[in-house]
Amino acid sequence: MRDEPVDPDAGPAPRPRPTREPWRGQGPVIAVVALGGALGASARYGASLLWPTATGAFPWTTLAVNAVGCAVMGVFMVVISEVRPTHRLVRPFFGTGVLGGFTTFSTYAVDIRQLTDLGEARTALGYLALTLCVALAAVGAGAGLTRRVVAGGAR
Template sequence: MFQAILCISCGAVFGALGRWGLTYSFNSLFSTFALGTLVANLVGCCLVGVLMAFFWQHPQVNDLWKLFLVTGFLGAFTTFSSFSIEVVELLMSDKWFGALGVIAFHLIGGVMSTMLGILLYKLLFRS
């Protein structure tokens, strides 16, 4: 149990720092669109696709790696809590089309990025 907690915690530290770096780098580019949040979600969705495809193909890999990478790192790296408050703020400002655009980009883009991650894994590792 302690190993699981340690793996999740260490992964979360790196994921949170990565998300902060993206937010710091990209969110100032557009005043009405949080690009860093979108990039974190799309990259995170793609990575979860790659990682889960790997774990499905290699079930013998220690579960602690999944806890570190998926639960810890990606759990802290992806930012759906930030996404939701950004949508709410747009809605509260009567920017309905902007809110719908953000929702569409994140959700459709996230699903497509996850599928891309699985495809990339299959192409790179010929499984």
């Protein structure tokens, strides 16, 4: 290969065109996220039917759903990131889809607004802070316990 002289006035070299369109191949990912989301949202709805929250009451069901979903996310991420590689569609199906549909931080926001509108500002503030703390603790505990179990089984 010979070195060709570089013309400083020629400007930048043209950028190569991508070989694939960005959205090509994303159909399966979108499909599994949608399917997982439908399953997770259905499970969340089922929990709200089993344990309804009265108007103005502390939303324990939403708090519990978010805590469980965060704990499972901690377990799931350790398993697929550190323990066993999985198929490329497992993470979008279960993590984004199922757990994204199951956890309900939009309902959390609506619950806070409703409590505030009903004059329950202290309860709303407590719920806001408690959910944040519980969610972070749950994901950390799920990940930490999973790492311990995996390390104990590797001995």
